[in-house]
Amino acid sequence: MARAALQIGVRDLATLAKVSASTVARFEAGEELKERTVDAMCGALEKGGIEFIAEDNGGAGVRLRKMRRP
Numbered sequence: 001m002a003r004a005a006l007q008i009g010v011r012d013l014a015t016l017a018k019v020s021a022s023t024v025a026r027f028e029a030g031e032e033l034k035e036r037t038v039d040a041m042c043g044a045l046e047k048g049g050i051e052f053i054a055e056d057n058g059g060a061g062v063r064l065r066k067m068r069r070p
Contacts (some may be wrong), residue, residue, distance in 0.1 A: 002029075002050045002062040016044035
């Protein structure tokens with residue numbers, strides 16, 4: 001969902017996070033990965049403008065961060 005919001009592909013996220021495309025695919029398929037690998041992917045998505053929403057009654061989620069006007 002986060003990757004789709006940024007309109008980037010698996011290879012794009014892999015490059016940004018400095019992981020392999022197969023690692024991104026494994027994560028998206030629900031496999032457990034090392035914490036540092038997940039952190040790298042989350043960090044790359046956050047740099048791209050994604051904001052992660054904590055779990056509440058509606059569940060966890062993502063949204064695009066509002067861009068500040070200069």
